[in-house]
Amino acid sequence: xxxxxxxxxxxxxxxxxxxxxxxxxxxxxxxxxxxxxxxxxxxxxxxxxxxxxxxxxxxxxxxxxxxxxxxxxxxxxxxxxxxxxxxxxxxxxxxxxxxxxxxxxxxxxxxxxxxxxxxxxxxxxxxxxxxx
Amino acid sequence: xxxxxxxxxxxxxxxxxxxxxxxxxxxxxxxxxxxxxxxxxxxxxxxxxxxxxxxxxxxxxxxxxxxxxxxxxxxxxxxxxxxxxxxxxxxxxxxxxxxxxxxxxxxxxxxxxxxxxxxxxxxxxxxxxxxxxxxxxxxxxxxxxxxxxxxxxxxxxxxxxxxxxxxxxxxxxxxxxxxxxxxxxxxxxxxxxxxxxxxxxxxxxxxxxxxxxxxxxxxxxxxxxxxxxxxxxxxxxxxxxxxxxxxxxxxxxxxxxxxxxxxxxxxxxxxxxxxxxxxxxxxxxxxxxxxxxxxxxxxxxxxxxxxxxxxxxxxxxxxxxxxxxxxxxxxxxxxxxxxxxxxxxxxxxxxxxxxxx
Numbered sequence: 175x176x177x178x179x180x181x182x183x184x185x186x187x188x189x190x191x192x193x194x195x196x197x198x199x200x201x202x203x204x205x206x207x208x209x210x211x212x213x214x215x216x217x218x219x220x221x222x223x224x225x226x227x228x229x230x231x232x233x234x235x236x237x238x239x240x241x242x243x244x245x246x247x248x249x250x251x252x253x254x255x256x257x258x259x260x261x262x263x264x265x266x267x268x269x270x271x272x273x274x275x276x277x278x279x280x281x282x283x284x285x286x287x288x289x290x291x292x293x294x295x296x297x298x299x300x301x302x303x304x305x306x
Numbered sequence: 307x308x309x310x311x312x313x314x315x316x317x318x319x320x321x322x323x324x325x326x327x328x329x330x331x332x333x334x335x336x337x338x339x340x341x342x343x344x345x346x347x348x349x350x351x352x353x354x355x356x357x358x359x360x361x362x363x364x365x366x367x368x369x370x371x372x373x374x375x376x377x378x379x380x381x382x383x384x385x386x387x388x389x390x391x392x393x394x395x396x397x398x399x400x401x402x403x404x405x406x407x408x409x410x411x412x413x414x415x416x417x418x419x420x421x422x423x424x425x426x427x428x429x430x431x432x433x434x435x436x437x438x439x440x441x442x443x444x445x446x447x448x449x450x451x452x453x454x455x456x457x458x459x460x461x462x463x464x465x466x467x468x469x470x471x472x473x474x475x476x477x478x479x480x481x482x483x484x485x486x487x488x489x490x491x492x493x494x495x496x497x498x499x500x501x502x503x504x505x506x507x508x509x510x511x512x513x514x515x516x517x518x519x520x521x522x523x524x525x526x527x528x529x530x531x532x533x534x535x536x537x538x539x540x541x542x543x544x545x546x547x548x549x550x551x552x553x554x555x556x557x558x559x560x561x562x563x564x565x566x567x568x569x570x571x572x573x574x575x576x577x578x579x580x581x582x583x584x585x586x587x588x589x590x591x592x593x594x595x596x597x598x599x600x601x602x603x604x605x606x607x608x609x610x611x612x613x614x615x616x617x618x619x620x621x622x623x624x625x626x627x628x629x630x631x632x633x634x635x636x637x638x639x640x641x642x643x644x645x646x647x648x649x650x651x652x653x654x655x656x657x658x659x660x661x662x663x
Contacts, residue, residue, distance in 0.1 A: 263469065270398075270420055273399075273402060274423065274425075277402075279403075282373060282402065282403075286370070287369065289369070290461075293489060296460055296487060300487055301498065301502065
């Protein structure tokens with residue numbers, strides 16, 4: 175029994191279907207890759223923005239401590255002493271929040287050193303302000 | 307008997323040992339060594355000898371040293387868990403390294419509240435300072451002092467405890483409280499601190515710091531304020547205080563995290579072994595380090611010799627598993643890896659060093 179060769183029309187239709195399926199799969203894969211890349215960029219950007227926010231808050235709270243210190247030097251007031259400590263606690267809390275994140279050993283060490291420097295700064299400030 | 311023990315030790319030696327990293331002071335280290343000897347004398351853990359890996363560096367409170375030691379221990383795949391570090395700042399700094407590397411850290415004496423949030427691999431054998439603050443505030447308030455000065459080390463340990471004590475004293479209506487921070491390392495100046503405290507003329511000094519730094523201010527402080535009543539937090543303990551003749555620490559009331567006066571045969575046996583080896587009494591640090599190593603041996607035996615298996619077993623202690631029996635009492639952890647609070651107020655007896663019990 176002999177097999178009849180596929181007709182030209184059938185070959186063309188089959189080829190067209192294969193091309194369409196392959197093109198669709200490629201498009202979907204490309205879309206998936208694009209979405210994945212976008213998600214990864216979003217994740218990295220969000221992490222960076224979060225870190226920047228924490229860093230901004232640390233700078234903000236330490237600046238407020240400096241303002242409190244300036245006020246105490248101008249006119250000693252217990253409320254400013256309290257505010258100095260509260261802002262210091264907030265800065266420390268933000269630094270700890272930063273340290274609870276995933277960090278490289280070098281970055282972690284840098285933040286830990288910053289925390290120790292801040293603690294020493296607070297003690298020096300207390301001594302100086304108590305003299306006023 | 308000796309031949310059987312030797313044969314057993316030889317059989318154990320054929321299997322690779324299980325290693326535990328330790329970052330402890332000399333007293334804690336001796337406690338950990340006594341625990342290892344106990345475990346190995348009983349045949350080890352499933353036929354494997356237990357070994358300690360001690361890299362030193364425990365005496366420093368600096369984050370740089372703590373992070374370097376933690377990295378070395380966490381990257382050593384042979385180390386199954388870590389007992390340490392010796393103080394709250396170092397434990398907290400190192401905790402993130404251990405959590406990132408999925409290795410259990412048991413901090414025997416770390417009390418800073420933030421450690422509860424350190425991560426799922428962080429456990430401790432004491433409770434958070436939230437409870438100690440209430441305990442200390444009760445003691446100070448009961449004395450009805452005319453003037454209180456709170457001297458605190460401005461690190462993760464002291465500043466957190468000071469803020470909590472401040473709130474608790476306020477709640478009890480205690481007024482006229484002056485707060486004096488200090489730093490121990492680098493720019494820390496003991497004589498300046500003694501001068502500042504003396505100027506405040508307190509009737510009660512609440513010391514939220516370590517005994518070693520207090521020793522440096524004791525003489526000028528006592529000379530200027532001979533009637534000063536001093537109460538200290540748990541950071542104050544240790545062999546140095548227990549062995550003091552009373553000249554430096556005499557009369558000071560300080561918080562201890564362990565009741566070593568309990569009638570418990572296992573505790574008494576360890577006390578006796580410690581006394582022979584150290585020529586001094588068992589300290590809280592040593593007792594807690596002993597329990598930490600014994601607990602890890604149990605975790606490896608019952609949970610498996612794998613970092614994650616140890617964590618899983620530890621997290622179920624007191625819920626799925628019965629609490630462990632330590633020489634410091636029953637051990638179980640809350641969801642945040644903390645132990646139930648226990649405080650004992652001890653007084654350094656003036657006039658004579660403590661005779662061994």
